[in-house]
Amino acid sequence: xxxxxxxxxxxxxxxxxxxxxxxxxxxxxxxxxxxxxxxxxxxxxxxxxxxxxxxxxxxxxxxxxxxxxxxxxxxxxxxxxxxxxxxxxxxxxxxxxxxxxxxxxxxxxxxxxxxxxxxxxxxxxxxxxxxxxxxxxxxxxxxxxxxxxxxxxxxxxxxxxxxxxxxxxxxxxxxxxxxxxxxxxxxxxxxxxxxxxxxxxxxxxxxxxxxxxxxxxxxxxxxxxxxxxxxxxxxxxxxxxxxxxxxxxxxxxxxxxxxxxxxxxxxxxxxxxxxxxxxxxxxxxxxxxxxxxxxxxxxxxxxxxxxxxxxxxxxxxxxxxxxxxxxxxxxxxx
Numbered sequence: 139x140x141x142x143x144x145x146x147x148x149x150x151x152x153x154x155x156x157x158x159x160x161x162x163x164x165x166x167x168x169x170x171x172x173x174x175x176x177x178x179x180x181x182x183x184x185x186x187x188x189x190x191x192x193x194x195x196x197x198x199x200x201x202x203x204x205x206x207x208x209x210x211x212x213x214x215x216x217x218x219x220x221x222x223x224x225x226x227x228x229x230x231x232x233x234x235x236x237x238x239x240x241x242x243x244x245x246x247x248x249x250x251x252x253x254x255x256x257x258x259x260x261x262x263x264x265x266x267x268x269x270x271x272x273x274x275x276x277x278x279x280x281x282x283x284x285x286x287x288x289x290x291x292x293x294x295x296x297x298x299x300x301x302x303x304x305x306x307x308x309x310x311x312x313x314x315x316x317x318x319x320x321x322x323x324x325x326x327x328x329x330x331x332x333x334x335x336x337x338x339x340x341x342x343x344x345x346x347x348x349x350x351x352x353x354x355x356x357x358x359x360x361x362x363x364x365x366x367x368x369x370x371x372x373x374x375x376x377x378x379x380x381x382x383x384x385x386x387x388x389x390x391x392x393x394x395x396x397x398x399x400x401x402x403x404x405x406x407x408x409x410x411x412x413x414x415x416x417x418x419x420x421x422x423x424x425x426x427x428x429x430x431x432x433x434x435x436x437x438x439x440x441x442x443x444x445x446x447x448x449x450x451x452x453x454x455x456x457x458x459x460x461x462x463x464x465x466x467x468x469x470x471x472x
Contacts, residue, residue, distance in 0.1 A: 139207070139222075139308065139309065139397060140191075140397065142222070142225060142226070142229075143191060143192065143193045143205075143206075144191065145229050145231065146193065146206070146225070146229070147189060147190075147191065147193065150167050150172065150189060151167070152228050152229060153167070153172055153187060153193075153206070154167055154172070155228050156206070156210075156224065156225055156228055157172070157174055157187075159224055159228070160210050160214045160216070160221075160224075161214070162174045162175065162176060162185065163175045163176075163177060163178040163180075163182065164178075164182035166182075168189075169189075170188070170189050170190075171186055171187060171188050171189055172186070172187040172189065173185065173186055176197065176199070176213055180199070181199055184197055184198050184199040185197050185198075185209070185213075186198070187206050187209075192205055192399075193205050193206040195208070195209035196209075197209060197212075197213060200213075203355075204351055204354050204355060205354055205355075207221050207222070207225075207350060207351075207354075208350055208351035208352075208354045209351075211350060211351040212351045217310060217347065217348075218309070218310040218346075218347045218348075218350045218351075219263075219306060219309065219310025219311055219312075219347055220310070221310075222309040222310050222311075223310075258307060258313055258337065258338060258341040258342070259313065259337070260307065260311040260312060260313055261311075261312040261313060261314070261335065262312070263312050265312065265315075265335070266291055266293065266302075266304055266312065266315075268293075268295070269291075269293025269294060269295055269302040269304075269315075270291065270293050271288075271293070272293045272294040273287045273288065273292060273293075274287070274292070274294060274301050274320065276301065276318075276320055277292065277301065277318075277366070277369070280366060280370070280455070281370045281373055281374075281454070281455070281457060282366065282369045282370055282373055283373040285373075286369050286372045286373045287369070289348060289372065290303070290304075290345075290348055290368075290369055290372070291304050292369075294320075295315075295317055295334050298317055298332070298334060299319065299320050299321060300317030300318055300319050300320060300332065300334060301317060301318040301320060302315050302316075302317055302334055303315065303316045303317070303318065303365050305337060305339070305342050305344055305365070305383075306342070306346075306347040306348075307341070307342055307347075308342070308343070308346055308347070308394050308397070309347075310347035310350075313337045313341075313342060314333065314335045314336060314337025314339075315333070315334040315335040316331055316332070316333050316334065316339075316365065316383075317331065317332050317333065317334040318330065318331055319331075319332070331364075339382070339383030339384060340383075340384075340388035340390060340391065341388075341390050341391075342383070342390075342391070342394075343380045343381070343382070343391050343394050343395065344365045344368055344380060344381035344382075344383060345365075345368035345369075345372075345379060345380045345381055346380055346394065346398070348372075349368075349372070349377040349378065349379075352377040352378050353377075353378055353380070353398050353400070354398055354399065355398070355399050355400065355401075356378045356398065356400045356401070357378075357400070357401050357402065358378060358400065358401065358402040358403070358404060359378050359379070359380060359395065359398065359400040359402070359403045359404070360376070360378060360379040360380070360403075360404050360406050361379075361380055361381075361382065361387070361395070361403055361404065361405050361406060362379060362380075362381050362382070362406045362407075362408075362452055362453070362454065363381065363382055363383070363384060363385050363407060363408050363452065364381060364383075364408075364452060365381045365383065366381075366452065366454075367379060367381045367406065367452050367454050368380055368381045370452070370454035370455070371454055371461075374454070374457075374458040374461065375458075376458075378400075379454075380395070385407060385408065385411055385415065385419075386415070386418075386419060387419045387422060387423060389426065392422070392423055392426045392427065393426070395423075395427075395432075396426070396427055396430060396432070399430075399432075400432060401431070401432070401433065402432065402433040402434075402435060403423070403432060403433070403434055403435070404435045404436065404437060404465075404469065405419065405420065405423075405434075405435070405436040405437070406436075406437050406452065406453045406454070407419075407436070407438075408450050408451065408452050409439065409442070409445040409446070409447070409448075409449050409450055409451045409452075410447075410448065410449070410450050416436065416438075420434060420436060420472050424472065433471060434471070434472050435469055435470060435471045435472060436469070436470060436472060437453050437464055437465055437468055437469050438468050438470065439453075439464060439468050440468075443467075444456065444460055444463065444464050444467075444468075445464075453465075
């Protein structure tokens with residue numbers, strides 16, 4: 139999204155078009171900032187977008203601070219994917235055009251030896267029409283409310299007898315769907331999780347597009363394994379969780395966390411993960427964020443006081459009260 143912001147900054151009139159598209163009013167473009175109002179009859183200077191590379195944005199009337207995309211998400215109640223699509227339409231570019239140009243921290247990531255990765259293809263959102271508005275009691279029992287299921291566009295794929303969990307890229311575009319078996323997967327001898335539409339999870343952070351306005355420049359971002367982790371946190375009212383889709387963090391995922399520019403990130407791995415594997419993920423993350431001020435921590439329960447030994451429970455599986463107790467008792471900084 140860095141290149142996208144750069145192209146907006148190169149021509150602030152495009153920023154005016156974007157604001158007009160989402161019904162902001164009395165827009166005034168100055169040399170170093172843009173001022174406008176949320177509604178026609180409200181304070182015409184309550185919103186400020188600074189004309190600098192991060193496009194930091196504030197609504198002083200509501201004490202909201204973020205960037206231009208998170209501001210529109212919050213004030214106009216629209217999804218990140220829709221905003222990005224509108225912005226690209228205004229600029230006349232495609233996702234791949236600006237994504238190929240992304241360089242972060244002076245090209246530090248470009249200096250790391252490139253490895254061959256699977257191409258992240260995008261899908262038409264209409265695919266989700268086959269699964270929408272079909273919520274499930276299994277996730278409810280796991281601490282994921284119906285409201286959260288609706289927000290994350292959870293559905294059911296009756297052909298595979300699986301709960302459908304769509305994944306979106308950093309720009310809010312659909313890239314794949316994973317499925318959680320609704321029966322007894324052990325008795326039926328099938329995989330608990332299996333892709334309905336396969337995609338490389340290592341290229342994505344689950345949950346970003348739904349909560350970008352809370353994640354961007356957040357005080358603390360929690361990083362878990364399963365997509366359920368982010369949804370459980372969301373149900374608890376904690377909208378700063380993302381998921382890896384596994385127990386390892388990959389280069390692209392670390393890059394995307396850096397783009398969110400949080401003060402702190404806290405790993406919340408499932409119970410039973412080896413200390414060696416945990417340490418590798420932390421060291422990898424610290425190496426790739428060493429030019430930032432991001433603080434790296436982890437929630438662990440080495441004595442299994444909260445998470446039963448051998449349970450493979452996520453720190454969020456036991457509910458909000460237990461999660462906060464875990465955080466209070468076993469958060470350590472690395």
